[in-house]
Amino acid sequence: MRARLATWGPALVIVLVAVLPVVWVLKMSLIPRRELFRSPPTVLPDDITLQHYRTVFDDPAFRQGLVNSLIIAGATTLLALVFGALAAYPLARLRFGGRTFIMTGILALAFFPSVAIIAPLFVEFRNLQLLNSYAAVIIVDTVFALPLAVWILTAFFRQLPRDLEDAARMDGATTLQTFRRVIVPIAAPGVFTAGILTFIFAWNEFLFANTFLFDESRWPVTVVIPNFATQYSIDYGGQAAAAIVVTVPLVLLVLVFQRRIVSGLTAGAVKG
Amino acid sequence: MSENETGRQLTSRRDFLKLGGTVIAGAALFGLGACGGSSGGASGGGGGTGDVTLSISPDLVDMMKPKLAAFSKANGNTAKIRVMPADTGAYLDRIRTQLEAGSSDIDVIAGDVSWPSQLASNGWIEDLSARFTKSQQDAYLPATVAANVWDGKVVGVPFFTDAGILWYRTDLLERSGYSAAPATWAELQEMALKIKRDAKLENGFVWTGAQYEGGTVLGMEFIRSAGGDILKDGKVVIGEQDAIDGLTIARGLVTSGASPAAVANFKEDETTGAFLGGNAAFMRNWPYVFGLLGDREQTTIDPATIAVAQIPTARAGGTSVNVGGGWNFFMNANSAKKDTAWELIRFLSNDAQQKAWALEGAYLPTRKALYEDPEIVDAMQVVKKDKEAVFQTTTPPVSPFYADMSRLMAERFNASLRGTTSPGDAAAKLQDDLSAIVAKGG
Incomplete structure (x- = not known):
């Protein structure tokens, strides 16, 4: 059990540090602008919109x-x-x-x-x-x-x-x-x-x-x-x-x- | 272009990093390029016609395209767009690189109000005094023309202007028993605190205090509203008591709780987000926010409850002052088609064009007559509600070293706002540092 923790603990930290920002950017790309500026920020999106993807592909x-x-x-x-x-x-x-x-x-x-x-x-x-x-x-x-x-x-x-x-x-x-x-x-x-x-x-x-x-x-x-x-x-x-x-x-x-x-x-x- | 000149230029790494730009690397090197004599056709007032290129930031492209098509059709020569970075600082870096290289690719530059002296002192942009005559200048708001004067020469033509205004929520004011916008900063502070309590709001007064150009502008606005200034007759006066008073007011807004400590990190997006999201009673921002009121994506409060007023003063009975921005047209001194370039500038800054920009994009005109135009008064809320704010707009100090000065001011104003230095110390340090910059240039 302890050995397992020693392996997975650091791995988890690395994954969090490397992957979390990408997940956060993914979330930012899917929520409407008013939610982007909500304080405190939402962890899971309240609303999902494809508006931002439309914006970039329309350009x-x-x-x-x-x-x-x-x-x-x-x-x-x-x-x-x-x-x-x-x-x-x-x-x-x-x-x-x-x-x-x-x-x-x-x-x-x-x-x-x-x-x-x-x-x-x-x-x-x-x-x-x-x-x-x-x-x-x-x-x-x-x-x-x-x-x-x-x-x-x-x-x-x-x-x-x-x-x-x-x-x-x-x-x-x-x-x-x-x-x-x-x-x-x-x-x-x-x-x-x-x-x-x-x-x-x-x-x-x-x-x-x-x-x-x-x-x-x-x-x-x-x-x-x-x-x-x-x-x-x-x-x-x-x-x-x-x-x-x-x-x-x-x-x-x-x-x-x-x-x-x-x-x-x-x-x-x-x-x- | 000897070896050691290259060495010297490259060792000024500090300049490099300071400008944070990369393009600047090219610019720094062009100290070299210029000495090699690459600036071919810089020949004073000489004319020349042909197809011309206009540089603008990407957010203006869609509106500009049809205007250029109209110009091209009427003029016979074609006007094209060269898109620059959206960030104003990055745009300036890019344009400096090109101008320093003696490039004639771009004939007309649409650029920020703080650029003229920086570009003109290097001889990169054309002296327009002979073309942009006194009687033509009289059609514009005086402050917008003054911002384009360098060393007695007018080097730019105003395009649109921008004014700092105070936004507030009428519903929240009424609820706390207020019927009018605050006239002084002290009143604003008191009202913001009471409203924040009454309405259980997160923030009272939000504004752009982050360490960037917008933070510099706000700091200057506090200083000027207290009767102080940065430069007076070419001399640095930021160490004087009035200026310290201005910075003290800004810090006081945060320590009293009227403004959140986070304003030291706020730029336009955060400020607008807090206000339109219903989390603030007051906001200092630009008129562009009017364009967002109809956007339900961004506005969660009823637009009918939003009103605007002039920036408060430090002392009761004082005259409101705000520090504004705005864009201008400059002509590349190396342009081979100066006559057409001038025709384009004239075309884009005439009444009909400015009116179109005002109605389509809420860009404030720089030509006086348009403020009496019923269609504009009707369509542009800021003109209808508070024309005076636009007329009282002042511009950043005119200096070829403004970029350096602004960076230092942004840093010190921000430190004073956070409380890591006292307003007095910040002003005293700036007095020394800005004086050194001015002396170095003189």
Whole structure:
């Protein structure tokens, strides 16, 4: 009994801390505005309304934002996987000097606070005339997503048995062919993990998009959501509904690929 | 653009964080961009025609679209919208980034009343003195034009204005034996306490005292209603006794219980929510609340029991003062189409347009004549009920450093309201800090 408590107690705390805010936002998205400001607040909704969902879906900027998010996160994921896999494979397979240095260098990239480099990036993109284009955001998102992708993929590639490649080489495949025809297919779980994490990162990204994109028609949802407001008032219900709408695809994605993500993340964790 | 200039700009991290913005990162860097000489066509009064772009906040977009279509049809050049962030501070950050970069993407900017000096002192917006002549200015409420004057030049044209007003519940006042709105803060405090007791209300008087621009405005309003001010003839006077009296009144409302301690966290949403939800007898807010009275989603009390009055004064017999807001049109100094841009500004600020904004969206006109227009008087309750409040509106101090000053004031006013500093200390500190800001610029 006590042991059980020791396991479930902390788990419960973590779930409460992580999940409760989402449940609360869900509740905010479903109650009318007058209930939002009731004091003391209601725990369970008194009234249920879909008004806030209607508000967000009636807004063309929000619908366009979903499309833009999909474009930006989709392109970022694709690029991060292509470059990530191409970088991870040699890092996992080839022995060469400075390998550890490169791995550390790649990881260090992930430690840069984005705020610190946003100003030089802004100038750079202005000079390249990339400001206000999807490309600007996709490029930066890819750069920031790559370290994680490379690390996950490297760990995953490393645990694949070398015999497979040897066999492929015997059959006359080049390194790249081996990579494409043999390694990538069996590395799918790792690729999925890296892909989903990249997608989630790019989908949630706000700072770069907010800085580099001026035109409403290019804003991803994260930039659109704060605009459910006027100069006097914030449409908390609308923002909550929008937040839920934006979160749902991610939750589904993770639930569907849950097993693969776990196997991808733990790859190489235990020497077999 | 040498290495160490980049370094210098980036190390001013404090500025970065202070503005809380991210876009500002870009702006800070543009100290660089500008020295590189990217501002091409900033050539004084030169004309130019063509398609123009107007920047506005998202809540105005739906109403603005048909107006721009009408302009485009009449003018021949097309006017487009560039949507900016809803939050006024974020909008300013964004516009500063663009203007500092010498961008000519946006020709006309619809922006807040506190922006003109900040934008004009950097040369980002056009001096309109030659176009916006004295006789044209006379058609507007004087305070709204004055807010657009920087260094003797008029740099903006008033769009709509906003006035602080006192809202109250006639039914609750009557029940406690009052027949009129309070004239002084002392009366308000006493009435709020009695009504709160009689009606078993949660709150007496609610207002926007949180640490943000609205809190700054309220603090300034208390100070001015007590005869004090922030700047007088360019000198900081916030340390004087009148100003301290104003802050003391604000704190007194909380300590007496007339206002809940929570007003130190209240913005417009919380304030309006409490009042329209039937949990307060008095509220200080903007006229936009009139637009919510018909909305049963938000209003649980009978709209017929709601009335408005002028902001109380500190001393009996004093003149009511309120600190207001409002929006204006500015012209990008880098615009390549200044003639069309000016035509657009003229069009959007004429009588017919302002009337449309007043009737469709309850935006208070800045042109005097419209306050005599029967349709507007009839439709806009605040004009019908309390025109004087609009005429007595004062604006925040005109200073290119207003953004910095406002942040400091918001912080200190809030501390004084919470009781973590005394009103006297808050005023004394602000006297020093604001003086330093003004001296740095002078």
